[in-house]
Amino acid sequence: MSQRLKIVLAGNPNCGKSSVFNKLTGLKQKITNVPGTTIENKVGKFTVGDTEIDLIDTPGTYSFNPKSLDEKEAIKVFFEDPAPDTILYVADAANLKRNFFYFSQLAQHNTPMVLVLNMLDIANFKGFEIDIDRLEKELGIRVFKINARLGDGVKELKKALAEQQFVPHYTFGSENDHTHESHYDSISKLLNKTTTLKSKRELISNKIDTWATHPILGYLLFLVVLLVIFQSVFTLASYPMDWIELGFGELSEYLSKTLPDGWLKKLIINGLIAGIAGVVVFVPQIAILFFFMGLLEDTGYMARVSFIMDKMLRGLGLSGKSVVPLLSGAACAIPAIMSTRNIENWKDRLITIMVTPLMSCSARLPVYTLLISMAIPSDQYYGFVSLQALVMLAMYVLGTVAALVAAVVFKWIIRHDIPSYFIMELPIYHVPRWRNIWLNMWQKSLSFVKEAGKVILIVSVVLWFLASYGPRADKTFSIQESATLEQSYAGYFGKGIEPAIEPIGFNWKIGISLITSFAAREVFVGTMSTIYSVGDEENFEQLRAKMNKDKLPNGEPVYTLAVVLSLMVFYAFAMQCMSTLAVVYKETKSWKWPAIQFVYMTALAYLGSWLVFNLFH
Amino acid sequence: MKLSELHIGHIARIVSLDDSPYKEKLQEMGCIPGVLVKPILKAPFGDPIAFELEEYTLSMRKNEADSVLVKPLDPLFYTH
Structure with missing residues (x-):
């Protein structure tokens, strides 16, 4: 008998959830917009035997009491109709205690759950031994070991997801006590029974951090990273951009020869094609910028940038978390503004949204290029510094300064009583998950x-x-x-x-x-x-x-x-x-x-x- | 003493959390009375501060660390 299951993927940020999602669904996934909202859920499909499974990915979340818009979106899926058949919970095995907190809240929902322990290699390196059988017995649900990076354990997990799953029977907190303390207390007891710490070794992460957050070297490193990114955005992207322009040029030439004259021809060539070309031509630059943003986020470096920039940005009415939107704004303000969703404080988020469009986006680039070539002589200083390039750089600086000044002004104007905070995990460094x-x-x-x-x-x-x-x-x-x-x-x-x-x-x-x-x-x-x-x-x-x-x-x-x-x-x-x-x-x-x-x-x-x-x- | 006053590398046990708009967030992230914390890193200008907490690294502003009361362990127990 064929059946269709709705399974929701949940877990903390940085637990390797997206790797699990990608490994389970392959490339069969799409982003769906929930009508009337900006919520974007990733839905992936796969079949096991004659069971069709819809796997819904949710943004990484620390708790069931959402703090940011991202987190609010994450938990909405649990209240949808039809309710999920199973919750697939991914936990970072190297950081079980905190990863169990969200689990302990979801476990109250009377929905069958499956627990996946990811990043066991790191847990083992740290000296943790986890007794999976015992964990299964205590929780009353299936527990799987997986290495999402390498794909170990994915097959077994896939097969099991089509089978009957169970509601956790371990009691977190007590009947009428669901405070954070009582939940953490239950988690400690559970982990005492199921994990042992053999030896504690220091991770290389901590050593990198002394450099990455160094008062001088830290900023220097960030500057170098920025220069590499912008250099790549402009030089690497120019080739595909030329091809795209050439392609659309050929297309409109071809159409102008073949289509019968009339208003329709003009509409297609001068209206439609010109319009589409105007969008597509920016895709290379934007894609390259997204690639680097993804790389910095995935490796864990972006969190360090937020960490060292927070104090400075705070004075301007922003927060360390504004770094990503502001940088993305240099490619395109649209995705940049969408990336403000993980800023918990409404005022911080609003100011970031309001000033991000002042960052010089890639659409301004052709305008600057034309105008600079008209008015600025192509002189070279010292053989390699071109005056035109300097003026271009000045335009980027102008945009950035304007954004920061505007932020200060908004900080004074916008009234908001809830103080902003910056409580953030510094995830361990990862080799990029390409x-x-x-x-x-x-x-x-x-x-x-x-x-x-x-x-x-x-x-x-x-x-x-x-x-x-x-x-x-x-x-x-x-x-x-x-x-x-x-x-x-x-x-x-x-x-x-x-x-x-x-x-x-x-x-x-x-x-x-x-x-x-x-x-x-x-x-x-x-x-x-x-x-x-x-x-x-x-x-x-x-x-x-x-x-x-x-x-x-x-x-x-x-x-x-x-x-x-x-x-x-x-x-x-x-x-x-x-x-x-x-x-x-x-x-x-x-x-x-x-x-x-x-x-x-x-x-x-x-x-x-x-x-x-x-x-x- | 306040968590923000703890020296880098020193270990303390969390005693209590002051009431604040971010108390719940701190609790969710594992700042629960009885838990051990160790400041390991300060951002330039000494703020924010990163702590080793349970098995991971949590960063927070000095302001937030002010709201967490801790009792330092005797350094003799853990320094070499």
Whole structure:
């Protein structure tokens, strides 16, 4: 008889849960969004004989009384309908006592459980001997040894999951005493019966920590790690990005030859394909950044970074846990904001969300690249330091400083009574679990494409319409013709906002780009290409030359140093990303915060641009 | 004495936890009266502090460590 089982995977953070999940489900897993929430559950399927098993992964949790949004999501699955058939609990064998605490709370739920002891190699190294048979007898449930890294014991576990499982009969706490003390007391008694400590050896972890958290070397190491990451993001990603651009270029060329002329053709090539290309081209950079983030998290180094950065960030209204979102923000604010969920304190989390979009994300990169090449001479100092690279670096520093200053301001403004705390496990260092890192990178990149893709696609189509059609209905305009773009809806909008942007040095052409950039910042380059009738969107050289030649009515060039710098500052600060606003709304569950974010960033951009324009004018 | 005042490498037994918004979190992480703790690492500027607790390493801010009362063991029992 075939049956279908729903099994929930639970456990503390750093217990090797994702390795167990990946080993059990192979690649047959997907991230599902629970309707109406931002909850992402990973669901994997596998079959044993004629039993179909849905395995649901939950974020690592320390207790059944959730402290962070991550933890709240983790326990929701236990209240779903249908209720889980079995809870598969993964415990770090080298750290059993604390790992048993969450177990002891789940054991009250009258749901059959299976206990998996992971990381026994480390437990053995530390000198622990665990009597599995005794543990099974005391708990009244099946207990499995597993080495998720190597895959030992996975087969036996898989087979057993299809069988009848049992509700734990060991009493944690007592009938009417379920305090933390009483639970820990019961756990101690259980472990005294089932484990023995033979010898205690110091782990290499502690030795690494004296260096990784050293007052000087610790920060130096972090700086080196950052440089390696950013170097890789920019150099390694440039190859696949070139291929993607080339591929989309070929595709639109092919389509423009084969499709019949008409509005549909223009919509597909200039609206849809241009929109999709704009998203996909950033995937390499984002994937590489996610790869490194995953690597730092998986090895345990990220926790040390939080540890040494906490004191500094605390003064700014942030916490050590803000490090990951802020760094991720350098790739893309969307996943960065989603990664704030493990910050327990609401105020810390909110401030992190509010300032992360000021970090220079990869969408600003093509804008900076174009503008820098227009206004900054390609001089080299000492043979290797290029002035253009220095200006680029300055833009990143500008974004970071702005984010930190904004954090201080929000710290003063936002009222919140619950003091923030920073109580965090420092997991032992691990050799990277590559499979987990790759999977994590793949899933996060995919979710970026889906999240950002939806918005950018819709806006691209709308913008295409606005740029292609005008209020004068007697004729339609081609997006390729700049003279007619002026008479399109977009052109009217651009002219409409010209008085507002004149004080910061922008004309109506830039105005159009500012409007279209609201879909995504990199659209600036595409819009400029359209306005200046550069056929090939990626032909920077050609575009740059045309823009530099553009003259004001009085004969002066349009793109002076002051205008270009003003534009760069505007793009550094302005909130020109609909997808980010949508994510902020989802994460804060209110339109208030994305609205405030939009207003303060745009105001900051306008002021900054005004200042720079008038300084250099 | 307060857990935050304990010197690196010294071992103490947790006596009690003050009431605070993070008391529950500390308890969940294993800070229970009777448990042994040993500060092993301080971040630059002396805050946060990492402790060996049971079989793992727990870090917390000085502020949080202030709320944990401990009784130090006699160093003669464990130093060489």
